[in-house]
Amino acid sequence: MSRQVPIFEVRDLVRSFRMPRTSVRGGQREVQAVTTVSFEVNRGETLGIVGESGSGKSTLARLLLALDRPTSGEILFEGKSIVGLPEKKLRHLRRQVQIVFQDPMGSLDPRMRVGKIILEPIRSLGIEGDEKARLKELVASVGLDADSVNRYPHEFSGGQRQRIAIARALAPRPRVLIADEPASALDVSVQAQILNLLDDLKARFDFTMMMISHDLSVIHHMCERVLVMHRGEIVEIGPTRQVFETPQHPYTKALLASVPTLDGDLPEAPPETLVEAT
Ligand SMILES: Nc1ncnc2c1ncn2[C@@H]1O[C@H](COP(=O)(O)OP(=O)(O)O)[C@@H](O)[C@H]1O
Ligand SMILES: [Mg+2]
Helix, strand or coil, rough: CCCCCEEEEEEEEEEEEEEECCCCCCEEEEEEEEEEEEEECCCCCEEEEEEECCCCHHHHHHCCCCCCCCEEEEECCCCCCCCHHHCHHHHHHHHEEEEEECHHHHCCCCCCCCHEEEEEEECCCCCCHHHHHHHHHHHHCCCCHHHHHHHHHHCCCCHHHHHHHHHHCCCCCCEEEEEEEECCCHHHHHHHHHHHHHHHHHHHCCCCCEEEECCHHHHHHHCCCEEEEEEEEEEEEEEEEHHHHHHCCCCHHHHHHHCCCCCCCCCCCCCHHHCCCC
């Protein structure tokens, strides 16, 4: 049998930004947010993307989602190029690749009830089906009460809002979920709950996950492979264990050295906060 086509193939991807002149002396400056990046995402895996702030992780995510266009290079989704396509040709991608952002408040319309928020991607994509049953399933799968659908985002805690954002992302049954620092804005006590939820949902709904994080323990815990970014470049990519045990690039070594212990566990919530308070 022929080898399975990777769900994403990225070839020589570049995204540079031209910065406006900031001073009389400074000429136009170019920022290479992502520079000549090539890699593949295998169907069903959890691929970690790690790197310090400003290393190009979110820019890469936006390019994969076709929310931004590359300066040069190629992105294939399920074997087909998505670069430069008009919006109407991006329907398949819009449905199959979803994202959860760091700040759930930024992605949830405060004037909309939670039920409508969660169903919005299904409606805007024109996906047919029993909405009511789907909503019920989604809300339960992320661990929210059934009556949450009638409330507004501000009535929920940070962790619960992230559950809403996750339900919304999973609504169209995507094949790929990109999680961009999904727990970084949350209280430490809730972070592990959200990450474990994503792990459980992945096993249950069988999607491919890209986990973006600056936190090595998160990557270590959740990802089979890891891609290390530094100043827009991929400096290392490989099985998580191999990269963590025998890092090849000086940047990866420095990154690992800055973490005192990596025992593979996520920060544990004290017992009384295991069930998150409203
Ligand atoms: N729209 C933009 N305009 C100008 N510069 C940008 C833009 N988006 C990102 N950048 C720059 O690209 C680099 C990478 O940013 P980003 O992808 O957000 O990194 P990360 O997610 O790893 O923190 C940074 O230097 C950032 O300032
Ligand atoms: Mg980012």
